[in-house]
Amino acid sequence: MFRTALRNVLAHKARLLMTVLAVMLGVAFVSGTLVFTDTFGNAYKNKAAKSFDHVSVAIQPEGGSSYESGDDGEAKTPPRLTDALLKKTRNLPGADSAIGGVMDFTALADKDGKLVGGDWGTSGANYYPGKGGKDPRYDFTEGAAPKSAGDIALDSRTAGRTGYKVGDTVRYSTDGPVRQARISGVFDTEDGSVLAGGSLVVFDNDTAMKVLGKSQYDEIDVKAAAGTSETALKSSVEKILPKETVALSGAQLSDDQEAMIEEQTSAMSQVLLIFAGIALFVGIFIIANTFTMLVAQRTKELALMRAIGASRRQVTRSVLIEAFLVGLAAAVTGFALGIGVSMGLESLMNSAGASLPDGPLIIAPTTIVVALVIGVAVTMLAAWLPGRRAAKIPPVAAMNSVHATPTTRGLVVRNTLGSIIVALGAVLLFMDDNYVMAGGAGVTLVGVIVLTPLLSRPFIAASAPLLKPFGVTGKLSRLNAVRNPRRTASTASALMIGLTLITAMTVVATSMGSAINKMAADSLKADYTVSMANYQPLAPEVREKLDKLPDVEASSPLRPAYGELGDSYAEVSGVDEKAFGKLVSLDFTSGSLANLTGASTLVDKETADEEGLKTGDTVPVKFDDGKTARLKVVGVYEQNEMINGLFAPLAVVDPHLSKITDQQVMVKMKDGVSDRAEDAIVKALGDNPAIKIQDKNAINNEIAGAINLMLNMLYGLLAMAILIAVLGVINTLAMSVFERKHEIGMMRAIGLDRAKVKQMVRLESIIISLFGAVLGIGLGLFMGWVAGDSISGTVKTYTMEIPFGRIAVFLCIAGLVGVLAAMWPARSAAKLNPLMAIKSE
Secondary structure: OHHHHHHHHHHOHHHHHHHHHHHHHHHHHHHHHHHHHHHHHHHHHHHHHHHOOOOOEEEEEOOOOOOEEOOOOOEEOOOOOOHHHHHHHHOOOOEEEEEEEOEEEOEEEOOOOOEOOOOOOEEEEEEOOOHHHOOOOOEEEEEOOOOOOOEEEEEHHHHHHHOOOOOOEEEEEOOOOEEEEEEEEEEEOOOHHHHOOOEEEEEEHHHHHHHOOOOOOOEEEEEEOOOOOHHHHHHHHHOOOOOOEEEEEHHHHHHHHHHHHHHHHHHHHHHHHHHHHHHHHHHHHHHHHHHHHHHHHOHHHHHHHHHOOOOHHHHHHHHHHHHHHHHHHHHHHHHHHHHHHHHHHHHHHHHOOOOOOOOOOOOOHHHHHHHHHHHHHHHHHHHHHHHHHHHHOOHHHHHHOOOOOOOHHHHHHHHHHHHHHHHHHHHHHOOOOHHHHHHHHHHHHHHHHHHHHHHHHHHHHHOHHHHHHHOHHHHHHHHHHHHOHHHHHHHHHHHHHHHHHHHHHHHHHHHHHHHHHHHHHHHEOOOEEEEEOOOOOEOOHHHHHHHOOOOEEEEEEEEEEEEEEOOEEEEEEEEOOOOHHHHEOOEEEEEOHHHOOOOEEEEEHHHHHHHOOOOOOEEEEEEOOOOEEEEEEEEEEEOOOOOOOEEEEHHHHHHHOOOOOEOEEEEEEOOOOOHHHHHHHHHHOOOOOOEEEEOHHHHHHHHHHHHHHHHHHHHHHHHHHHHHHHHHHHHHHHHHHHHOHHHHHHHHHOOOOHHHHHHHHHHHHHHHHHHHHHHHHHHHHHHHHHHHHHHOOOOOOOOOOOOHHHHHHHHHHHHHHHHHHOHHHHHHHHOOOHHHHHHOO
16 A cells, blocks of 8 residues: 555656645745744844853842832932942952943934934943953953043944944934934944844943933842852842842843743744744645545546455555655655745844844754654645545445545535534634634634535626626636535635735724824824834923924923822823813813813823712822822813823922923924924934934824734735645646546537637636635625724724725735636646547546
8 A cells, every 4th residue: 555655646746746835835934933933042042141251140129119218208219239239249258340230222323313223222331340440241342441421332233334433423312412422432242132233332330320310220240259159159149138139140140031032032933833824724725625636536546446455444544645755745845945934034134124143053853843743744634534535435436436526415514514613703703802702713714614615606606797708618617616616615715714814904904003093183283292212201301492492382291200099000191281282182071171280180081980080089199209199180081092191280290200201292383294393393402313203194104104014024924825825726727627638628629729728727717716815805804893893992993994905906916816826727728639638537
């Protein structure tokens, strides 16, 4: 039986090619993902291990609490990571050296005045001269460390991509005001954000504390002397620790960072593997289709084997051996291709600006095993049912009929089972839990796949008017497509899966973008919002500069403070009560903005309901400084994603802040939005690279850009599933043409020319592709509606919008898929010799 299986594989190489390609692409996706994440994670682990070379024990704040109350009720900063602690740590027995470190956002302008390093990755840190007057975190390759407020140093990667050199003057900002400094040196660093494409600016210690707004160190790193273990040094350090601080060994820091990297790479790997799984799931239909047709074409051969003594199990085993050989070949090829996919992913991310750390290509033994097991298992799983079905056909019946049709009982069972699965999926879709809903979507999709043969007949029948202009070839193509509903259904299902997911995500993304637009239009009357590029605190001087502009009609900061409101922790935003009403539009359920004066507050409806508040009530708010303010509720409004929380006059909030900073400043111009108005704001703020100035369109575009970026990534990932679906259509048509050689030969003999034969096959391909597309788009719209119904509970402005333009594109792509997939099978059919074809069985 093994020799028979091997002979059949070698005899049907061309017919099995599409199956090999389908499995190969799926395995390549899986193995490429695993190789990429292993390589990426290993490179970061190596860099992380080196970055802790100078650390034996690190002292860090515990929990992140900034204040504690003294006996007199006044708030005070607890003694934590101070110079005194640093000196005490350095003098411990077994300590070789100790340095204090601070780091925070620092925006650096390139030579064109643009922000370097992106919104998130531009940092500033201190240079702390430790033992020998050097800071072990930085290895200077040019110049020297900064020594005064007029000096800074740059990491070598940033210097390379900006063209800055030692001696150049640069502009930077940390919280609003623009400063200038001379580059004193360039250094190499193994800081993770720099390796990932960010930038690092280094100041001398005193300047760093001042410009970064630090009163103490973020971390104190201690290096053990020779002969002293980390454990012994950590024990010594723990004896001098102040309250609310912890000591961590260098090994623990490295392990924690390694665990964090593994978690991050694992999350990315899971997303990629989900799409790889979709590609493999689509491939199952192609494999099952191929083996079903191969088995049908060999029905007499298998019957003869049964007649001379082969058992059912041996016949099934023969088919599974063929699947094993095909799967093994596809898995090996797919694994090799996966290494290329991994290298392509790395190049793609580097070209997108995510500079990845250098490291060797990691091919773990588990990756090889997973690739081989998946390739073989998927192929054998898909081939098992056709093999089992072939073995169950009685030898005599098989010899009398090459093409056994499904029994009525089998179709009834299939349709009943499909209906039950769809009903179960529909029930799960309307549950509140997101994971249950996702499971319901998967169950519904499987149910529709089971029902696809039933659905194919009415759709293909409905296509008759569209095919009528093509005459006899249109009629023949329709009859061919409906001849074997199971085959047509499984071929169309592969395309349906990809288009279901794409359509659902497009509907949700389009609707979400419109919801954000409506939210901004309904909530904001301000022409511009001004904030830090990374949304960190903004210096109050920014608003003062804006108010001096003659074109500014009104402005107000959003100045956050935090405190306890009843049983919940709340944010109270300080605003200019006189200007606030000109800048926002609040939907009040009671009260109004007019009474927002003195010790008063506006409360969003959700908070008011939770705390049982109404307009006119007085509510105590215990701020983080330990003091309590009693505020009168003068209005309750409907919140949304842009406007929510409590609002109070600046005079209420300011006394409770240790340092006054704003979240953003809202600005209304006398003449509205214009290029001239925006230029005036930019110049008033000194062409500051740290500050982001946005009108409502810019806010909407930023959110829409993030949504579209995610959507385009998903389109790219799902393209793999669509490609495999195309292979499925080609495979089905090619083998269908092979089965119908006798029939095609007869048609050629009675006058059907080659052009008409090509047209017949091409129309059949288009019908199958459009059937899968219509089913996928319809199911995708339903999934999008269900997902949107869940989102609308939290995003009030969300309403489902159908992107008719993109759906039309999807349908056109499906039609193009049909045309392209039919090229080779149509050409093969047209080239058949009529006499030879008539002789074939």
